[in-house]
Amino acid sequence: MKGMWGMKKKWHDFKQWISSRKLNQKVKYLFLIIISLYVIVFLLMYAFVIRKNMFAYMMTSNLNTMVSIGSNLNGELNNISKTSQLIMGDSNVRNFLKCSVTEKENYAPQVLMLIRNIMTNLQDASSIYLIRDDGNYMDASNSITYFEPKYLKDTAWIADINEKRGGYIIKVNGGGAFEYYDGRPMISMMRAVYDIDTQERIGILIINLSQEILNNTLQDVLDNGRSYAYYDEEGHLLSKGEALKEIEETPITHEDYEQISVGGMFKEKVISYYHVPSTPLRIAGIESISLTKFISKDILGFVLILILLTFLSLSILGIFITHYITTPIQRLVWSMSSVKSGWLRRASLKTSNDEIGELKDSYNKMLIELNRLIDELVENEKQTHRAEIDILQEQIKPHFLYNTLDTIAYLSLEKEKEEVYNAIETLGSFYRKFLSKGSKQITLEEEIAIVKDYCKLQKLRYGDIFEDMYDIDKALLQIKVPKLILQPLVENSLYHGIRLKGEEGIVKITAYRTESHLHIVVYDSGIGMDTTKIEELMNENNSKSFGLKGIIKRIRYYYGVEDVYEIRSEEGVYNEIDLKLPLIGGNHV
Amino acid sequence: MYKVMIIDDEKSIRNLLKVVIKWEEYNSYVAGEAQSGIEAINIIDDIQPDIVFVDIRMPFMDGIEFSKIAMKRYPKLKIIILTAYNDFEYARECIGIGISDYMLKPIVKADIQENLATLVKELDARPIPDIKKDNVEEEQGNPHIMNIKNYIQENYNNSQMNLTAIAQYFNFNPSYLSRMFKAEAGISMIDYITKIRMEKAIECAKEGVLMYKTAKMVGIPDPNYFGKCFKKYTDYGYTDYVKNVRRE
Numbered sequence: 001m002k003g004m005w006g007m008k009k010k011w012h013d014f015k016q017w018i019s020s021r022k023l024n025q026k027v028k029y030l031f032l033i034i035i036s037l038y039v040i041v042f043l044l045m046y047a048f049v050i051r052k053n054m055f056a057y058m059m060t061s062n063l064n065t066m067v068s069i070g071s072n073l074n075g076e077l078n079n080i081s082k083t084s085q086l087i088m089g090d091s092n093v094r095n096f097l098k099c100s101v102t103e104k105e106n107y108a109p110q111v112l113m114l115i116r117n118i119m120t121n122l123q124d125a126s127s128i129y130l131i132r133d134d135g136n137y138m139d140a141s142n143s144i145t146y147f148e149p150k151y152l153k154d155t156a157w158i159a160d161i162n163e164k165r166g167g168y169i170i171k172v173n174g175g176g177a178f179e180y181y182d183g184r185p186m187i188s189m190m191r192a193v194y195d196i197d198t199q200e201r202i203g204i205l206i207i208n209l210s211q212e213i214l215n216n217t218l219q220d221v222l223d224n225g226r227s228y229a230y231y232d233e234e235g236h237l238l239s240k241g242e243a244l245k246e247i248e249e250t251p252i253t254h255e256d257y258e259q260i261s262v263g264g265m266f267k268e269k270v271i272s273y274y275h276v277p278s279t280p281l282r283i284a285g286i287e288s289i290s291l292t293k294f295i296s297k298d299i300l301g302f303v304l305i306l307i308l309l310t311f312l313s314l315s316i317l318g319i320f321i322t323h324y325i326t327t328p329i330q331r332l333v334w335s336m337s338s339v340k341s342g343w344l345r346r347a348s349l350k351t352s353n354d355e356i357g358e359l360k361d362s363y364n365k366m367l368i369e370l371n372r373l374i375d376e377l378v379e380n381e382k383q384t385h386r387a388e389i390d391i392l393q394e395q396i397k398p399h400f401l402y403n404t405l406d407t408i409a410y411l412s413l414e415k416e417k418e419e420v421y422n423a424i425e426t427l428g429s430f431y432r433k434f435l436s437k438g439s440k441q442i443t444l445e446e447e448i449a450i451v452k453d454y455c456k457l458q459k460l461r462y463g464d465i466f467e468d469m470y471d472i473d474k475a476l477l478q479i480k481v482p483k484l485i486l487q488p489l490v491e492n493s494l495y496h497g498i499r500l501k502g503e504e505g506i507v508k509i510t511a512y513r514t515e516s517h518l519h520i521v522v523y524d525s526g527i528g529m530d531t532t533k534i535e536e537l538m539n540e541n542n543s544k545s546f547g548l549k550g551i552i553k554r555i556r557y558y559y560g561v562e563d564v565y566e567i568r569s570e571e572g573v574y575n576e577i578d579l580k581l582p583l584i585g586g587n588h589v
Numbered sequence: 590m591y592k593v594m595i596i597d598d599e600k601s602i603r604n605l606l607k608v609v610i611k612w613e614e615y616n617s618y619v620a621g622e623a624q625s626g627i628e629a630i631n632i633i634d635d636i637q638p639d640i641v642f643v644d645i646r647m648p649f650m651d652g653i654e655f656s657k658i659a660m661k662r663y664p665k666l667k668i669i670i671l672t673a674y675n676d677f678e679y680a681r682e683c684i685g686i687g688i689s690d691y692m693l694k695p696i697v698k699a700d701i702q703e704n705l706a707t708l709v710k711e712l713d714a715r716p717i718p719d720i721k722k723d724n725v726e727e728e729q730g731n732p733h734i735m736n737i738k739n740y741i742q743e744n745y746n747n748s749q750m751n752l753t754a755i756a757q758y759f760n761f762n763p764s765y766l767s768r769m770f771k772a773e774a775g776i777s778m779i780d781y782i783t784k785i786r787m788e789k790a791i792e793c794a795k796e797g798v799l800m801y802k803t804a805k806m807v808g809i810p811d812p813n814y815f816g817k818c819f820k821k822y823t824d825y826g827y828t829d830y831v832k833n834v835r836r837e
Binding site for chain 2: 398399400402403405406407409410411413414460461462463495499500501502503527572
């Protein structure tokens with residue numbers, strides 16, 4: 001389990017590592033992987049398909065070759081055997097073997113003549129020995145040969161020869177009985193000689209053959225890439241030529257046929273052993289595996305071209321990817337990176353008209369939009385501030401204070417002290433609340449109080465041309481609202497509604513709530529407005545109405561919603577502005 | 590004694606000026622007051638002031654518009670702007686139309702009196718009107734009262750129309766024309782204008798038209814002053830009149 005988990009983690013790490021590489025690195029790694037896959041597939045194909053087929057082919061061909069070498073050799077040996085029968089069939093020879101010791105010299109010259117003749121006829125024979133049972137022997141040789149007669153008393157050695165009942169056996173160096181003065185190996189054909197009449201064994205005929213006979217059989221099959229050699233059972237080299245290193249390192253087995261491969265990949269060689277039937281000889285062959293031997297050069301060339309083509313297309317693909325994808329993306333990234341440092345500058349590089357171009361375009365569009373939004377935000381903020389400043393200036397409006405002061409001045413001269421005191425107190429109260437703290441929001445109660453003071457002061461100035469009324473749910477009084485949103489509306493009601501009508505009017509403020517909104521309605525019984533005038537009033541460019549528009553703007557900004565007011569009006573009858581303030585967060589009662 | 594007229598939409602300010610300034614010390618007295626430019630245009634020919642104190646911010650016709658008209662019709666008139674707006678644009682405009690002075694509220698008695706003294710001195714320095722001139726004017730011949738009546742009937746809804754405007758239109762001396770009109774028509778021209786307007790207003794009232802709309806229609810766009818005129822003419826408030834008509 002732990003191992004599994006470790007694997008998973010490694011895989012996860014690997015994926016992380018890959019995904020954190022740059023795009024062009026990813027492409028490089030991909031190419032590396034593709035090329036590695038190519039090599040691996042090729043090697044696998046070689047190791048498991050081509051090589052196997054090559055082995056099978058080579059084994060068959062090697063076996064065939066070695067079988068044919070072996071049968072050549074056996075043919076040669078049969079020929080020599082037939083020639084040797086000439087010796088065995090000769091009466092002088094038989095007499096020489098049968099007669100007593102004293103008589104043997106009578107036949108010696110004829111026998112010697114015979115075997116010498118035979119020697120000359122047998123190209124490969126180096127010596128011929130005719131051995132009597134008593135150990136006396138006659139020989140003819142063309143090179144210095146030592147014979148060790150003690151083997152004649154070796155029962156095992158004798159038995160091997162007798163076993164064939166007149167057929168020949170082949171032994172290297174006569175099973176140890178012979179030796180060349182120069183140490184060269186020889187192949188001995190040994191057979192027992194029987195009397196024709198008695199069918200008794202009368203002697204032994206041994207024909208020693210030089211290694212030439214072996215070399216001759218190999219001559220035809222030597223070619224490039226493979227070589228053969230004869231070895232005896234102990235692994236000594238018999239045929240001429242240099243010993244094969246690989247063979248000396250490999251123990252010779254007693255199987256009739258065996259193939260072993262040695263060497264690494266591509267330097268591989270196949271070693272074959274073949275036991276030549278009815279001889280103690282082994283043929284060893286060595287052949288190096290070569291593709292060209294198995295696959296024709298044309299096909300190999302074709303495969304090479306195919307591989308080259310593949311690499312070429314991979315390279316072209318790589319260049320294409322680099323030129324059209326990774327490089328433009330890198331440049332785009334570079335161009336975009338300025339945003340990190342806070343510059344909302346558009347990416348200005350040249351791109352083709354593809355997806356990357358589209359990416360750039362949408363990025364630029366996004367930036368434009370972003371810049372626009374920022375501008376809008378800044379503009380909004382500015383406008384809100386401006387609206388606030390405007391409203392403060394408009395409201396603090398010294399002229400209101402000055403006019404009111406003049407009114408109070410008149411009262412002080414003409415009216416009761418009490419009235420003057422009330423007027424001054426109201427003025428003070430109005431300005432204290434009005435200028436209080438400078439905070440952006442106040443409670444509805446304070447807002448209403450400002451309106452009440454304002455109305456009192458206006459009545460002093462203009463006489464009782466209007467009546468102010470209030471219908472406000474007490475539960476709503478503590479709700480916070482943006483500062484100074486009512487007084488300017490009441491002022492509008494007075495100056496643009498009631499006073500223009502010429503009759504006594506009513507200003508009424510109503511506050512109530514619905515599920516989601518606080519409604520504050522400022523009603524006046526003034527001249528009202530028709531729809532065109534309302535539209536004109538709220539027109540962006542109308543500077544006259546900035547009182548109302550400023551309030552709307554501040555409320556919208558404060559709550560972040562657009563739908564914050566409604567104007568209802570009937571021309572000549574009434575006008576009503578309904579402020580719809582969302583009850584947000586802590587504003588719930 | 591020079592005649593002073595005060596135009597301000599706030600009654601308390603008009604009263605304050607009347608009470609605070611020692612007019613008699615400056616050989617002058619408050620001969621009349623108006624609470625709007627419209628009212629002032631209508632009554633100025635009756636009052637014939639030498640000096641006018643006028644506020645700027647007033648409904649229907651503001652102080653500057655009034656001053657422009659007044660300076661055209663009464664070139665000798667001294668106009669003092671009295672405003673709570675310390676606004677450069679206003680001041681610039683006032684200088685352009687020949688306003689005598691531009692003063693700021695709240696009222697400072699000493700400043701006003703100082704200016705008043707200057708103005709009175711200027712007025713004193715004026716040449717005394719030549720009596721003979723009137724005789725010369727009499728040679729202007731008889732005005733065609735019918736034409737003037739027609740003109741009034743056609744232009745009653747022009748809020749800037751008054752005696753002087755008509756006299757200037759028909760090329761007569763205003764006081765001469767006034768006398769001639771009264772002699773011919775048996776009613777002063779100012780009363781005639783009001784009569785025409787009120788007759789139209791009664792028609793509107795019978796149709797139940799709202800007062801401020803009627804006021805605008807008959808050339809007295811200040812409904813407060815229109816209300817006064819209507820009451821004076823019919824003895825009823827306009828709204829009451831409408832109600833009565835409805836009831837019948």
